[in-house]
Amino acid sequence: MDFEKLKKMDNEFERIAATYEIFQENTRLSWSQAARVEFLTTVRYIEKYLEPGMKILDIGAGAGEYSIHFAKSNYEVHALELSEVNIRAFRKKLNSEMNLSLVQGNAIDLSMYGDASFDIVLLFGPLYHLSREEDRQKCISEAKRVLKDDGTLFFSFISNDMVILTEFKYRKNFFLEDTYDHDTFKVNDFPFVFFTLDQCRTMLKSADIKVMGEVASDGVSELMQDEVNALDEVSYAKYLDYHYYTCEKPEMLGRSNHLLFIGKK
Secondary structure (H helix, E strand, O other): OOHHHHHOOOOHHHHHHHHOOOOOHHHHOOOOHHHHHHHHHHHHHHHOOOOOOOEEEEEOOOOOHHHHHHHHOOOEEEEEEOOHHHHHHHHOOOOOOOOEEEEEOOOOOOOOOOOOOEEEEEEOHHHHOOOOHHHHHHHHHHHHHOEEEEEEEEEEEEEHHHHHHHHHHHOOOHHHOOOEOOOOOOEOOOOOOOEOHHHHHHHHHHOOOEEEEEEEOOOOOOOOHHHHHOOOHHHHHHHHHHHHHHOOOHHHOOOOOEEEEEEEO
C-alpha cells in the first residue's frame, strides 16, 4: 500500500483502515523518549479522573497502547478499532488476566454499546481521520451517548499549525511545496486531518461539550526529538517536569503536534 493508492480510494473508512498498512501505530507512542511524551502526558490527565471500578471505552484504540495500560491497572476496558493491521498487533498483547474486550468497528456507529455505559471515553484516533464535519459530529455524538452523565470524555487532535514546523524539519523545501494553502497555511488533509486550536474548540462547542481542560500533549517533543532522545534518564525526567509545567499554558497550546481536550456532557 502506498500514498497514491490511498488517494484513489473513494470509501473514506476503507482508506482510514488502509492508512495503517503504511504507518506503524504499534510503535508510534513507544519507539523513543520523544514519542513517549504524548502517551505519558495523556495517561497523566486521564488518571486525574479515574476511580477504582470505572469502565473505560477506547474508541479508535489503535494497537492498544492506552487500552492495555489501563487493563493492566485493573480497569474494565472496552476497545473498538477499525484497522485490521492494528487489531492484529493489539491481539498479540492480550492475555487472559486482562478485563479487556476488543471489537472491530466504526467510530461513528457504537450501537453495540448501551447508553450511559462508560465512566471514561477516549476518542483519539478517529478525529485524526474523519474529513467530513457530519461524520465528526456523529462520532462525538455517539461518544457522548455511551458516556455516563458524570463521565469524562478525552479528545485528541493533530494541530495544523505545529505540523507545519515539524514537516519543515523533515523537508527543507516544505514552504515551496503545494501541500498547504500558501495564504491560510492550512495543511492538506491527507492522510490525516489537521485542525487549529480554535477549530477544535468550535467543533466541541458545536457538539455541546463542556471543555474542562486543554493540553499540549506532546509539546515540542517531535520538533526536538533528537535532543530529547539523547537525554539520560535523569535529564529526561527533568524534561518531562518542564513539559508538564508548560503543557496547559495558553501560550504553549499551539506549539504541540497533538492536542488533548478534556470534556463533560
